[in-house]
Amino acid sequence: MTKITFYNDRELLRLIMEHQNHGAFEVLYQRHFDSIYRYVFKVMQDRETAEDVAQNIFISLWKKPPTLTYTSLLPYLFGAARNQISKEIRKNKWNREQLDYIENSIGICSTDEYLEEKDTRSLLENAVEKLPKKCRNVFELSRFGYLSNKQIAKKLGISVFTVENHIKKALYHLRQSLELVVILIFSW
Incomplete structure:
Protein backbone atom coordinates (compact mmCIF):
# COMPACT_ATOMS: atom_id res chain seq x y z
CA MET A 1 0.00 0.00 0.00
CA THR A 2 1.31 3.46 -0.96
CA LYS A 3 1.91 5.91 1.85
CA ILE A 4 -0.20 9.04 1.55
CA THR A 5 2.86 11.24 2.19
CA PHE A 6 4.18 10.29 -1.25
CA TYR A 7 1.07 11.63 -3.02
CA ASN A 8 1.36 14.89 -4.92
CA ASP A 9 -0.80 17.86 -3.99
CA ARG A 10 -3.39 17.20 -6.69
CA GLU A 11 -3.87 13.61 -5.48
CA LEU A 12 -4.21 14.80 -1.88
CA LEU A 13 -6.78 17.43 -2.85
CA ARG A 14 -8.79 14.78 -4.66
CA LEU A 15 -8.86 12.71 -1.45
CA ILE A 16 -10.03 15.74 0.50
CA MET A 17 -12.75 16.63 -2.04
CA GLU A 18 -14.06 13.12 -2.54
CA HIS A 19 -13.58 11.56 0.91
CA GLN A 20 -12.97 14.38 3.42
CA ASN A 21 -9.66 12.59 4.14
CA HIS A 22 -8.08 14.14 7.25
CA GLY A 23 -4.75 12.41 6.60
CA ALA A 24 -4.49 14.02 3.16
CA PHE A 25 -5.24 17.43 4.66
CA GLU A 26 -2.61 16.89 7.37
CA VAL A 27 0.02 16.06 4.74
CA LEU A 28 -0.79 19.25 2.77
CA TYR A 29 -0.77 21.29 5.97
CA GLN A 30 2.61 19.90 7.05
CA ARG A 31 4.01 20.31 3.54
CA HIS A 32 3.00 23.95 2.96
CA PHE A 33 2.03 25.76 6.18
CA ASP A 34 5.54 27.01 7.00
CA SER A 35 6.06 28.49 3.53
CA ILE A 36 2.76 30.37 3.66
CA TYR A 37 3.31 31.52 7.24
CA ARG A 38 6.82 32.84 6.42
CA TYR A 39 5.53 34.65 3.34
CA VAL A 40 2.71 36.35 5.25
CA PHE A 41 5.00 37.21 8.18
CA LYS A 42 7.57 38.74 5.82
CA VAL A 43 4.90 41.06 4.47
CA MET A 44 2.84 41.76 7.60
CA GLN A 45 5.70 41.77 10.15
CA ASP A 46 3.36 40.42 12.82
CA ARG A 47 3.50 36.80 14.03
CA GLU A 48 -0.08 36.63 15.29
CA THR A 49 -1.52 38.07 12.07
CA ALA A 50 0.68 35.80 9.97
CA GLU A 51 -0.48 32.73 11.88
CA ASP A 52 -4.15 33.77 11.66
CA VAL A 53 -3.92 34.42 7.92
CA ALA A 54 -2.12 31.14 7.23
CA GLN A 55 -4.60 29.20 9.39
CA ASN A 56 -7.55 30.82 7.58
CA ILE A 57 -6.09 29.81 4.22
CA PHE A 58 -5.90 26.18 5.31
CA ILE A 59 -9.38 26.29 6.85
CA SER A 60 -10.68 27.50 3.48
CA LEU A 61 -8.68 24.76 1.77
CA TRP A 62 -10.42 22.15 3.93
CA LYS A 63 -13.89 23.61 3.39
CA LYS A 64 -13.54 24.12 -0.36
CA PRO A 65 -10.48 22.52 -1.95
CA PRO A 66 -9.49 23.96 -5.34
CA THR A 67 -9.26 21.96 -8.54
CA LEU A 68 -5.67 21.97 -9.75
CA THR A 69 -4.49 21.58 -13.32
CA TYR A 70 -0.91 20.95 -12.16
CA THR A 71 0.53 18.95 -9.28
CA SER A 72 1.67 21.74 -6.92
CA LEU A 73 -0.66 23.62 -4.60
CA LEU A 74 1.85 26.38 -3.78
CA PRO A 75 0.86 28.88 -6.50
CA TYR A 76 -2.76 28.65 -5.34
CA LEU A 77 -1.77 29.06 -1.67
CA PHE A 78 0.46 32.08 -2.36
CA GLY A 79 -2.38 33.68 -4.34
CA ALA A 80 -4.76 33.04 -1.43
CA ALA A 81 -2.16 34.55 0.92
CA ARG A 82 -1.91 37.70 -1.23
CA ASN A 83 -5.71 38.03 -1.15
CA GLN A 84 -5.84 37.56 2.63
CA ILE A 85 -3.06 40.11 3.12
CA SER A 86 -5.04 42.63 1.04
CA LYS A 87 -8.13 41.99 3.19
CA GLU A 88 -6.09 42.52 6.36
CA ILE A 89 -4.74 45.79 5.00
CA ARG A 90 -8.21 47.08 4.13
CA LYS A 91 -9.66 45.89 7.43
CA ASN A 92 -6.99 47.57 9.52
CA LYS A 93 -6.73 50.76 7.44
CA TRP A 94 -2.95 50.85 7.48
CA ASN A 95 -1.16 54.14 6.89
CA ARG A 96 0.43 55.06 3.55
CA GLU A 97 3.99 54.11 4.61
CA GLN A 98 2.86 50.62 5.66
CA LEU A 99 0.91 50.18 2.44
CA ASP A 100 3.92 51.21 0.33
CA TYR A 101 6.10 48.70 2.15
CA ILE A 102 3.55 45.91 1.67
CA GLU A 103 2.98 46.70 -2.01
CA ASN A 104 6.72 46.53 -2.62
CA SER A 105 7.01 43.30 -0.58
CA ILE A 106 4.17 41.57 -2.39
CA GLY A 107 5.63 42.50 -5.73
CA ILE A 108 2.44 43.85 -7.28
Whole structure:
Protein backbone atom coordinates (compact mmCIF):
# COMPACT_ATOMS: atom_id res chain seq x y z
CA MET A 1 0.00 0.00 0.00
CA THR A 2 1.31 3.46 -0.96
CA LYS A 3 1.91 5.91 1.85
CA ILE A 4 -0.20 9.04 1.55
CA THR A 5 2.86 11.24 2.19
CA PHE A 6 4.18 10.29 -1.25
CA TYR A 7 1.07 11.63 -3.02
CA ASN A 8 1.36 14.89 -4.92
CA ASP A 9 -0.80 17.86 -3.99
CA ARG A 10 -3.39 17.20 -6.69
CA GLU A 11 -3.87 13.61 -5.48
CA LEU A 12 -4.21 14.80 -1.88
CA LEU A 13 -6.78 17.43 -2.85
CA ARG A 14 -8.79 14.78 -4.66
CA LEU A 15 -8.86 12.71 -1.45
CA ILE A 16 -10.03 15.74 0.50
CA MET A 17 -12.75 16.63 -2.04
CA GLU A 18 -14.06 13.12 -2.54
CA HIS A 19 -13.58 11.56 0.91
CA GLN A 20 -12.97 14.38 3.42
CA ASN A 21 -9.66 12.59 4.14
CA HIS A 22 -8.08 14.14 7.25
CA GLY A 23 -4.75 12.41 6.60
CA ALA A 24 -4.49 14.02 3.16
CA PHE A 25 -5.24 17.43 4.66
CA GLU A 26 -2.61 16.89 7.37
CA VAL A 27 0.02 16.06 4.74
CA LEU A 28 -0.79 19.25 2.77
CA TYR A 29 -0.77 21.29 5.97
CA GLN A 30 2.61 19.90 7.05
CA ARG A 31 4.01 20.31 3.54
CA HIS A 32 3.00 23.95 2.96
CA PHE A 33 2.03 25.76 6.18
CA ASP A 34 5.54 27.01 7.00
CA SER A 35 6.06 28.49 3.53
CA ILE A 36 2.76 30.37 3.66
CA TYR A 37 3.31 31.52 7.24
CA ARG A 38 6.82 32.84 6.42
CA TYR A 39 5.53 34.65 3.34
CA VAL A 40 2.71 36.35 5.25
CA PHE A 41 5.00 37.21 8.18
CA LYS A 42 7.57 38.74 5.82
CA VAL A 43 4.90 41.06 4.47
CA MET A 44 2.84 41.76 7.60
CA GLN A 45 5.70 41.77 10.15
CA ASP A 46 3.36 40.42 12.82
CA ARG A 47 3.50 36.80 14.03
CA GLU A 48 -0.08 36.63 15.29
CA THR A 49 -1.52 38.07 12.07
CA ALA A 50 0.68 35.80 9.97
CA GLU A 51 -0.48 32.73 11.88
CA ASP A 52 -4.15 33.77 11.66
CA VAL A 53 -3.92 34.42 7.92
CA ALA A 54 -2.12 31.14 7.23
CA GLN A 55 -4.60 29.20 9.39
CA ASN A 56 -7.55 30.82 7.58
CA ILE A 57 -6.09 29.81 4.22
CA PHE A 58 -5.90 26.18 5.31
CA ILE A 59 -9.38 26.29 6.85
CA SER A 60 -10.68 27.50 3.48
CA LEU A 61 -8.68 24.76 1.77
CA TRP A 62 -10.42 22.15 3.93
CA LYS A 63 -13.89 23.61 3.39
CA LYS A 64 -13.54 24.12 -0.36
CA PRO A 65 -10.48 22.52 -1.95
CA PRO A 66 -9.49 23.96 -5.34
CA THR A 67 -9.26 21.96 -8.54
CA LEU A 68 -5.67 21.97 -9.75
CA THR A 69 -4.49 21.58 -13.32
CA TYR A 70 -0.91 20.95 -12.16
CA THR A 71 0.53 18.95 -9.28
CA SER A 72 1.67 21.74 -6.92
CA LEU A 73 -0.66 23.62 -4.60
CA LEU A 74 1.85 26.38 -3.78
CA PRO A 75 0.86 28.88 -6.50
CA TYR A 76 -2.76 28.65 -5.34
CA LEU A 77 -1.77 29.06 -1.67
CA PHE A 78 0.46 32.08 -2.36
CA GLY A 79 -2.38 33.68 -4.34
CA ALA A 80 -4.76 33.04 -1.43
CA ALA A 81 -2.16 34.55 0.92
CA ARG A 82 -1.91 37.70 -1.23
CA ASN A 83 -5.71 38.03 -1.15
CA GLN A 84 -5.84 37.56 2.63
CA ILE A 85 -3.06 40.11 3.12
CA SER A 86 -5.04 42.63 1.04
CA LYS A 87 -8.13 41.99 3.19
CA GLU A 88 -6.09 42.52 6.36
CA ILE A 89 -4.74 45.79 5.00
CA ARG A 90 -8.21 47.08 4.13
CA LYS A 91 -9.66 45.89 7.43
CA ASN A 92 -6.99 47.57 9.52
CA LYS A 93 -6.73 50.76 7.44
CA TRP A 94 -2.95 50.85 7.48
CA ASN A 95 -1.16 54.14 6.89
CA ARG A 96 0.43 55.06 3.55
CA GLU A 97 3.99 54.11 4.61
CA GLN A 98 2.86 50.62 5.66
CA LEU A 99 0.91 50.18 2.44
CA ASP A 100 3.92 51.21 0.33
CA TYR A 101 6.10 48.70 2.15
CA ILE A 102 3.55 45.91 1.67
CA GLU A 103 2.98 46.70 -2.01
CA ASN A 104 6.72 46.53 -2.62
CA SER A 105 7.01 43.30 -0.58
CA ILE A 106 4.17 41.57 -2.39
CA GLY A 107 5.63 42.50 -5.73
CA ILE A 108 2.44 43.85 -7.28
CA CYS A 109 2.92 43.62 -11.01
CA SER A 110 1.37 45.23 -14.03
CA THR A 111 -1.13 43.48 -16.27
CA ASP A 112 1.61 42.98 -18.88
CA GLU A 113 3.91 41.35 -16.32
CA TYR A 114 1.06 39.13 -15.13
CA LEU A 115 0.28 38.05 -18.69
CA GLU A 116 3.96 37.38 -19.40
CA GLU A 117 4.20 35.24 -16.25
CA LYS A 118 1.03 33.40 -17.23
CA ASP A 119 2.38 32.79 -20.76
CA THR A 120 5.71 31.57 -19.39
CA ARG A 121 3.95 29.21 -16.99
CA SER A 122 1.83 27.92 -19.87
CA LEU A 123 4.95 27.34 -22.01
CA LEU A 124 6.61 25.49 -19.15
CA GLU A 125 3.54 23.32 -18.54
CA ASN A 126 3.36 22.49 -22.26
CA ALA A 127 7.06 21.58 -22.29
CA VAL A 128 6.59 19.33 -19.26
CA GLU A 129 3.61 17.64 -20.94
CA LYS A 130 5.81 16.79 -23.95
CA LEU A 131 8.34 14.88 -21.81
CA PRO A 132 8.28 11.07 -22.03
CA LYS A 133 5.74 9.68 -19.54
CA LYS A 134 8.18 8.16 -17.01
CA CYS A 135 10.49 11.16 -17.22
CA ARG A 136 7.56 13.57 -16.74
CA ASN A 137 6.25 11.58 -13.77
CA VAL A 138 9.63 11.64 -12.01
CA PHE A 139 10.11 15.35 -12.77
CA GLU A 140 6.65 16.29 -11.45
CA LEU A 141 7.16 14.26 -8.26
CA SER A 142 10.48 16.01 -7.75
CA ARG A 143 9.66 19.59 -8.64
CA PHE A 144 5.93 19.86 -7.95
CA GLY A 145 5.44 17.07 -5.42
CA TYR A 146 8.54 18.11 -3.42
CA LEU A 147 9.71 14.52 -2.99
CA SER A 148 13.36 13.61 -2.60
CA ASN A 149 15.05 11.39 -5.16
CA LYS A 150 15.03 8.58 -2.61
CA GLN A 151 11.28 8.99 -1.97
CA ILE A 152 10.56 9.00 -5.71
CA ALA A 153 12.67 5.86 -6.22
CA LYS A 154 10.78 4.09 -3.44
CA LYS A 155 7.38 5.22 -4.69
CA LEU A 156 8.06 4.16 -8.29
CA GLY A 157 10.12 1.08 -7.50
CA ILE A 158 13.19 2.30 -9.40
CA SER A 159 16.74 3.14 -8.36
CA VAL A 160 17.83 6.59 -7.16
CA PHE A 161 20.28 6.60 -10.10
CA THR A 162 17.36 6.16 -12.52
CA VAL A 163 15.47 8.99 -10.82
CA GLU A 164 18.50 11.26 -11.19
CA ASN A 165 18.81 10.36 -14.87
CA HIS A 166 15.13 11.12 -15.51
CA ILE A 167 15.47 14.51 -13.81
CA LYS A 168 18.61 15.35 -15.81
CA LYS A 169 16.85 14.32 -19.01
CA ALA A 170 13.78 16.39 -18.11
CA LEU A 171 15.84 19.48 -17.32
CA TYR A 172 17.78 19.11 -20.56
CA HIS A 173 14.58 18.85 -22.63
CA LEU A 174 12.94 21.76 -20.78
CA ARG A 175 16.00 23.96 -21.34
CA GLN A 176 15.99 23.07 -25.03
CA SER A 177 12.25 23.80 -25.37
CA LEU A 178 12.40 27.10 -23.52
CA GLU A 179 15.57 28.26 -25.30
CA LEU A 180 13.82 27.66 -28.62
CA VAL A 181 10.89 29.80 -27.44
CA VAL A 182 13.25 32.60 -26.36
CA ILE A 183 15.05 32.49 -29.73
CA LEU A 184 11.71 32.65 -31.55
CA ILE A 185 10.50 35.57 -29.41
CA PHE A 186 13.66 37.63 -29.91
CA SER A 187 13.87 36.92 -33.65
CA TRP A 188 10.23 37.86 -34.16
